[in-house]
Amino acid sequence: MSFKVPRGTQDILPSESWKWQQVESILREVCEIYRYKEIRTPIFEQTELFQRTVGDTTDIVTKEMYTFMDRGNRSMTLRPEGTAPVVRSFVENKMFGYPDQPVKLYYQGPMFRYERQQAGRYRQFVQFGVEAIGSADPAIDAEVISLAMEVYKRAGLKDIKLVLNSLGDAESRNAHREALVAHFTPSIGELCKDCQSRLEKNPLRILDCKVDREHPLMATAPSLTDYLNEESKVYFDQVKNYLAAIDIVYELDPNLVRGLDYYNHTAFEIMSTSDGFGAITTLCGGGRYNGLAEEIGGPSAPGIGYAMSIERLLLALEAEGKSFKQGPELDVYIVTLDEAAHRKGFNVLNELRSAGVRADMDYMDRKMKAQMKSADRFNAKIVIIIGEDEVNEQVVQLKNMTEGTQEKVEDANLIAKIKEQME
Structure with missing residues (x-):
């Protein structure tokens, strides 16, 4: 179903x-x-x-x-x-x-x-x-x-x-109410059932009727402003x-x-x-x-x-053709190239988020090209690339997507470097 x-x-x-x-x-x-x-x-x-x-x-x-x-x-x-x-x-x-x-x-x-x-x-x-x-x-x-x-x-x-x-x-409305009842009563049968039931209970509601809004009686009805x-x-x-x-x-x-x-x-x-x-x-x-x-x-x-x-x-x-501007969804996207890199990337992701950086990574075991396309779709400012060498050397490759630059950054300096590039 x-x-x-x-x-x-x-x-x-x-x-x-x-x-x-x-x-x-x-x-x-x-x-x-x-x-x-x-x-x-x-x-x-x-x-x-x-x-x-x-x-x-x-x-x-x-x-x-x-x-x-x-x-x-x-x-x-x-x-x-x-x-x-x-x-x-x-x-x-x-x-x-x-x-x-x-x-x-x-x-x-x-x-x-x-x-x-x-x-x-x-x-x-x-x-x-x-x-x-x-x-x-x-x-x-x-x-x-x-x-x-x-x-x-x-x-x-x-x-x-x-x-x-x-x-x-209340005094003004009561005076207007009496005028409305006198106006609509002779021809109330021409209006819908809702208007007929409202005549005695609340004739002001007749003026708000969606069915009979174009009826001639509406145009000639007493105006409340005349009874203020x-x-x-x-x-x-x-x-x-x-x-x-x-x-x-x-x-x-x-x-x-x-x-x-x-x-x-x-x-x-x-x-x-x-x-x-x-x-x-x-x-x-x-x-x-x-x-x-x-x-x-x-x-x-x-x-x-x-x-x-x-x-x-x-x-x-x-x-009016107005639109809001949507800013970047992500500050950082992490691209990993193998299982060990994925584990390290997951730890880096947690550190970034704890530091207040909007970050994400791939969870679908996709190739590097597909991961980079995701980074583009998310309009990420920075891409971190981690492979076998980066795991062994305790570094990451940091790519600034705005400036088109890429550099090797030690793990211990990563958070400070990212915040510096985000300023």
Whole structure:
């Protein structure tokens, strides 16, 4: 019987994984600059956590979650997104009591959603996200957005745009909700079953429908921005002013609602504008979620965050023709010509690695020519050649592949000589 990778997942092979490592290095570097610390949460959580926070009318909860009963007859779900687990940890571990607020966190890891596979969209995907929890200052909204933009800048993306909206506070959303119900009710039968069920529960979700997005009712639906109260308007204006102060350009989109129920006030997406990227242009999305900590039993702790797909970042780089440079895989490759040389080479290999030198050797008993070809493929800077004479004389032949020189080096001086040539 043959086995294949599950549908909607992928193997990231060594020929590609180094690109992921480059991206991950950029992410860690930017987070360190902004003073965001890593948090790692379990891959599965109680199902109710996502039902209560993400929203029981969202596509994620109703259609896409991987949910199972454990042996204790408890409903568990593979995490479909990262914010709810982070806020759960924030509450459970009483981070609200930390002397330094807001608490600035970042996470990275696999998420799981049962979606139709498309370019850059998988059922298991890797998500990076940041969360700043504990402050209602509009400046922290601008900081979080700035961090996202800095990641894309350092990765080399240029064809991107920031789209911004305000979802307002609870009072604003309630007023907008009533307007949406009045707008959609007379013709709700023309919309899909999901939209019909959302009319009373959460009509804002209708605007996020993938099936009826082109329906005329969507274009004429009441805009949330028309229902923002004065406090929400002032807050949004402050966010925009902070962004302008650090020269971050944005577009306003009153139809941007995001797909999760916990969002309020600031909502944003960063999109690719590259012609070769594809139909789904969103690279990153996030927003403010005041009230989420209280929803899961914690104290008031307003927060804001975002999440980005690593897969989609790599696709965007490819669409713009950007590429990371892969450095040499090896510093030293050891070529051995007989059994005694192989034994000596193995000892030299261990000494090199203990000294912090990236080194490898042949384990397939191949001829010298084939071993030299391996050294070329690995782009090794130095090749050590060991034969019968080198074993007897306690030396090695050291070949500098960059300069094309070769010299005999005594075993006792080998490490120092290699480090000298690597400088």
